[in-house]
Amino acid sequence: MSIVDLTSMAEPEGEAQKKVNEIIKGLKEDIPNDCYQCGKCTSGCEAFILTELEPHKVMALSKSGFIDELLNSSEIWTCVTCLKCKERCPQDLAPVDVIFAVKNIAVVSGKQIDSGYSNMLQAVLGTGFIQSPKEVVDRENNAVTREGLGLTPMKGPEEIAKLQQVLMKAAMETLR
Numbered sequence: 011m012s013i014v015d016l017t018s019m020a021e022p023e024g025e026a027q028k029k030v031n032e033i034i035k036g037l038k039e040d041i042p043n044d045c046y047q048c049g050k051c052t053s054g055c056e057a058f059i060l061t062e063l064e065p066h067k068v069m070a071l072s073k074s075g076f077i078d079e080l081l082n083s084s085e086i087w088t089c090v091t092c093l094k095c096k097e098r099c100p101q102d103l104a105p106v107d108v109i110f111a112v113k114n115i116a117v118v119s120g121k122q123i124d125s126g127y128s129n130m131l132q133a134v135l136g137t138g139f140i141q142s143p144k145e146v147v148d149r150e151n152n153a154v155t156r157e158g159l160g161l162t163p164m165k166g167p168e169e170i171a172k173l174q175q176v177l178m179k180a181a182m183e184t185l186r
């Protein structure tokens with residue numbers, strides 16, 4: 011079963027439901043309570059520049075218990091895990107951890123996950139890369155490839171099966 015298959019699981023039951031409740035309880039009672047909405051996290055957020063993900067709003071919504079709104083938001087999937095929000099927060103908070111927790115709840119709950127995110131997971135599982143190496147444009151606006159620059163082709167992990175096992179084990183442990 012791939013991670014993508016995992017994300018299409020039906021409604022949570024038993025242990026999975028318990029895990030969802032624990033995470034939600036943690037979100038409400040602990041993580042975001044010290045956030046005073048200064049916005050420093052959002053002002054440095056790489057995803058905000060591209061997709062308008064606003065980590066300070068994630069904190070406000072989770073603090074107020076609007077977990078469903080977060081779960082149904084496409085923006086949570088655009089976090090690029092740059093960790094700037096964690097580095098910049100004057101309160102030592104980590105919106106990125108809240109976003110990860112919400113994404114885990116979404117997966118366990120069988121919510122539809124963003125196609126870009128599931129494509130990325132599939133690519134990592136299949137090749138070890140987030141995406142295959144692409145052409146880029148240089149300062150003179152010429153498209154260049156690795157080969158065109160005389161670079162060797164990118165090599166994926168030699169033991170892809172082992173990588174898949176490790177990733178699947180980590181995913182199952184997170185969702186357990």
Ligand code: SF4
Nearest residue numbers: 045047048049051099
């Ligand atoms: S930087 Fe910290 S305190 Fe400020 S809004 Fe973001 S999470 Fe809240």
Ligand code: SF4
Nearest residue numbers: 055089090092093095
């Ligand atoms: S880790 Fe995610 S939420 Fe935090 S600054 Fe980076 S992209 Fe934004």
